[in-house]
Amino acid sequence: VFTEEDKYGLYSNLLFKYFLAEGVVCGHDLFVASAKEHPDNIIKDLPAPLLDDTYRNELGEEATAVKSEDFQDSMKIAWRYQNLPKMEASPTTSTKFGHYYDVSKTMSPELFQSIKWHSFYLPEELSLQPKMKTCHMNSAYARLLQSIQRIIYQEGFDGSDPQKKQKNILRIGIQSLGSMLWGDDICSSDTPEDIHSLTKFLYVLRGLLRKSLSACIITVPAHLIQNKAIMERVTNLSDTVVGLESFIGSERETNPLYKDYHGLVHVHQIPRLNSLICDVSDTKDLAFRLKRKLFTIERLHLPPDLSDTVSRTSKQDLAESAKLLSSGCGAMAIGKKHLDF
Amino acid sequence: QGKFTLLRDTRTDGSFLVHHFLSFYLRAGCKVCFVALLQSFSHYNIVAQKLGVSLTAAKERGQLVFLEGLKSCLDLLFGEEEEQSGQPSPLQFISESTSNLKALFDFVRTSLTPAGGDSWKGPVLLVDDLSVLLSLGATPVAVLDFIHYCRVSVCSQMKGNIVVLVHSNEDSEDEENELVVNSLCHHSDLILWVEGLATGFCKDVHGQIKIIRRVSLELMAEQDHVQIYQYKIQDKNVTFFARGLSAAVL
Numbered sequence: 001v002f003t004e005e006d007k008y009g010l011y012s013n014l015l016f017k018y019f020l021a022e023g024v025v026c027g028h029d030l031f032v033a034s035a036k037e038h039p040d041n042i043i044k045d046l047p048a049p050l051l052d053d054t055y056r057n058e059l060g061e062e063a064t065a066v067k068s069e070d071f072q073d074s075m076k077i078a079w080r081y082q083n084l085p086k087m088e089a090s091p092t093t094s095t096k097f098g099h100y101y102d103v104s105k106t107m108s109p110e111l112f113q114s115i116k117w118h119s120f121y122l123p124e125e126l127s128l129q130p131k132m133k134t135c136h137m138n139s140a141y142a143r144l145l146q147s148i149q150r151i152i153y154q155e156g157f158d159g160s161d162p163q164k165k166q167k168n169i170l171r172i173g174i175q176s177l178g179s180m181l182w183g184d185d186i187c188s189s190d191t192p193e194d195i196h197s198l199t200k201f202l203y204v205l206r207g208l209l210r211k212s213l214s215a216c217i218i219t220v221p222a223h224l225i226q227n228k229a230i231m232e233r234v235t236n237l238s239d240t241v242v243g244l245e246s247f248i249g250s251e252r253e254t255n256p257l258y259k260d261y262h263g264l265v266h267v268h269q270i271p272r273l274n275s276l277i278c279d280v281s282d283t284k285d286l287a288f289r290l291k292r293k294l295f296t297i298e299r300l301h302l303p304p305d306l307s308d309t310v311s312r313t314s315k316q317d318l319a320e321s322a323k324l325l326s327s328g329c330g331a332m333a334i335g336k337k338h339l340d341f
Numbered sequence: 342q343g344k345f346t347l348l349r350d351t352r353t354d355g356s357f358l359v360h361h362f363l364s365f366y367l368r369a370g371c372k373v374c375f376v377a378l379l380q381s382f383s384h385y386n387i388v389a390q391k392l393g394v395s396l397t398a399a400k401e402r403g404q405l406v407f408l409e410g411l412k413s414c415l416d417l418l419f420g421e422e423e424e425q426s427g428q429p430s431p432l433q434f435i436s437e438s439t440s441n442l443k444a445l446f447d448f449v450r451t452s453l454t455p456a457g458g459d460s461w462k463g464p465v466l467l468v469d470d471l472s473v474l475l476s477l478g479a480t481p482v483a484v485l486d487f488i489h490y491c492r493v494s495v496c497s498q499m500k501g502n503i504v505v506l507v508h509s510n511e512d513s514e515d516e517e518n519e520l521v522v523n524s525l526c527h528h529s530d531l532i533l534w535v536e537g538l539a540t541g542f543c544k545d546v547h548g549q550i551k552i553i554r555r556v557s558l559e560l561m562a563e564q565d566h567v568q569i570y571q572y573k574i575q576d577k578n579v580t581f582f583a584r585g586l587s588a589a590v591l
Contacts (some may be wrong), residue, residue, distance in 0.1 A: 148478055199476035204418060205412035210381040229515035233476040236508055237379075 015244070016173055019217045031151055031172040033144055040119065108189035116155075120147050122182065138197040140182045145204050148172060157212040170214035177201075179222045195230055202237045242267055342463060343496040346530040348506040349372065352537035357574055359469045360385070360522040362504045364394040366509045367404060371501075372461035376445070378410035380474040386392075386402060391577045404461060406452035410473070434479055442479055442487040451493050453501065464501035466491055470507045472518050481517045485524055492528075530555050538571075546571045550581070 122140055137145075151157075157170045177183070180196050208217055220234070235241050243266035363385065366373050377385060378474045386396040399405035408431055417430045431448035434441065440527060453464035474484050488505070493499040509522040526532060532553040552568045569580045 104538070145418075149415075196476065196478040200478060203473070203477055204414055211415065227514075229513075230515070232510065232513060232515045232518075233472070236470075236472060239477060257578040283448050 014177060015242075016217060016219050019173055020169065031118045031120070031148060031170055033122075033172070033174045085311075118147075118151050119193035120144055137200050138182065138194065141197055141201040144174070145201060145208070148205070149208055152208060152212045152214065157214055165244075168213070170210075170212065172214055174216065174218045177218050177222060196226060198230060199233045199237060202234060206237060342500045342502070342529045342533075344502045345492055345496060345528060346502065346531045346533065347579045348504060348533050348535070349509055349526070349527050350506070350535045351509055351511065353372070353535060354470065355533075355535040356380075357579055358389045358533055358535065359467065359504075359506050362393060363396075363410045363467060364389050364392040366465045366467070366502075367396075367399050369396050370404075371465045372404055372406075372453060373399075373465045373467060374406045374408070374449055374462075376408045376449070376468045378468070379470055382407060382409050392502065408448065408463040414477075419440045434477075434483070441483050442474070444486055446490045446494075449491055451500060451509070453495060455499075457462060464495060464499050466495050466501065468503075468505045470508060471521065475515075475517050475521065479522045484521050488525065488528075528590070535572075547574050548572060585587075 120143075122143075152170065155170070157168070205216065208214075218238075245266060348355050348362075350356075350368075362371065365408060367389075375385075382396070382491050389578065391394050396405060396407070400407055404437050417432055420503055431445045433444045449466055453466065455461070455464070469486075471484060475481065475489075479487075488503075494514055495503055502547075505525065507518070507522050507525065509519060512521055530554075532551075534551040534553065537548050549569060549571045552570070569581060572581045582586070586589060
């Protein structure tokens with residue numbers, strides 16, 4: 001899953017943590033990589049799940065049952081809301097998928113101590129020498145790839161250890177890839193030194209994910225990348241691409257159209273795996289909002305047209321935003337009507 | 342025979358055409374070399390089974406030579422030294438400083454050169470998708486050279502066919518990619534151009550396909566023959582219909 005960060009990184013960080021938190025609750029292994037925040041702190045800061053016990057047990061069992069039926073060799077970079085049930089779930093699984101989280105509380109330590117997690121904090125890894133051929137890739141990326149490959153191999157996520165009966169999934173989260181902290185200058189310069197590092201990294205990562213039982217979320221400060229060609233290539237190399245546009249600091253903040261929301265969700269691409277078709281749905285206009293406890297993504301609906309002046313500007317804006325929202329993707333869109341985390 | 346077909350997609354995913362051609366040529370009894378750069382073998386296998394062809398069986402009887410780009414790249418980067426004493430990896434341009442795709446071309450040529458005792462009808466090269474090579478560090482010139490060598494070898498010498506998928510966008514800022522795509526368009530015998538609808542997303546019509554047949558390469562000859570249809574993709578099939586005549590409308 002490839003997430004384009006919003007300008008101030010607030011909301012994409014939230015999505016990132018949700019992905020990891022879901023992993024903790026489902027009992028998956030985690031791999032957290034970051035160049036700016038120590039993974040230990042990220043883990044401590046995951047939102048607490050809203051559970052009631054019976055609900056959790058039921059889901060926990062189903063989740064493990066579903067995961068152990070299989071995937072001979074490969075898993076995918078998957079958008080967990082949609083596609084995991086589609087590809088894996090047996091027809092008897094309940095329609096509820098995933099868990100709800102309370103963003104005002106952090107996860108209790110017992111929860112994440114019950115799972116196995118690995119971290120990659122770039123400043124700490126710089127001292128070690130990479131063993132793999134770097135093939136002209138940025139050395140930070142090379143180290144990260146090596147680390148991921150090592151974990152996949154050692155922990156048997158690629159099926160290399162047939163003795164291991166309990167198959168589990170590795171959830172990988174990589175924060176702010178492509179930013180200057182990773183040593184890549186695509187965010188700071190129009191003609192970067194090596195425009196292929198990021199795309200090569202993604203290609204190798206894709207290979208690793210395809211041959212193991214893992215899923216990965218990556219957040220990228222896309223608004224900082226000057227060279228748009230890179231973003232196009234990155235989109236082609238990813239399974240799912242979601243952009244978050246927050247209204248902070250933009251003129252949309254005061255636009256009455258968007259007063260209920262904090263930002264828009266742009267789904268640029270959804271996976272088309274193992275099938276000719278992909279899961280296309282009705283709506284493409286999604287917006288998100290952060291309430292005190294919950295982060296929700298909803299179908300964007302407009303406030304009713306009440307007065308003359310309001311309707312004039314909003315109609316124009318509406319036409320413009322409708323153009324922005326529904327052009328581009330062609331046949332791609334996702335979105336259940338109301339996705340709650 | 343000897344045709345170069347370009348599959349081009351804009352604002353949508355044209356990979357259903359790749360699946361079609363793969364099963365089409367396999368069913369026709371041709372020897373196929375499939376350079377699959379973007380997806381894993383099992384993905385193609387599962388879709389091909391829905392279309393009635395088994396890729397594993399085809400591989401076993403030697404009809405299909407499958408280059409799984411993702412796997413090959415991993416072997417190249419993480420493989421042990423001893424394993425590489427044999428053939429050089431077809432994707433070795435990723436780790437070498439030379440950016441030519443000669444190793445890849447050699448791989449294609451050896452796979453499609455008829456071996457003694459082969460009874461397959463014409464060879465076919467299928468590539469999904471060419472734009473990935475640019476992302477991996479190949480220069481546009483290297484990519485075009487590779488295609489040129491393949492055409493000489495597969496189309497002219499072996500009288501086979503080539504089908505290549507590329508992505509493109511009208512307002513794309515990826516100049517290298519646009520350069521490759523435009524150049525290939527000029528050299529193709531047949532272009533299948535798949536686009537998302539200009540009016541945006543629609544549930545019943547997934548897009549439109551433009552079929553452009555190159556009639557003649559002479560300057561003053563007739564225009565290329567263009568046909569436009571719309572399509573809807575289903576689980577095992579794709580239905581095509583004239584514009585505006587989708588089943589949902591009629």
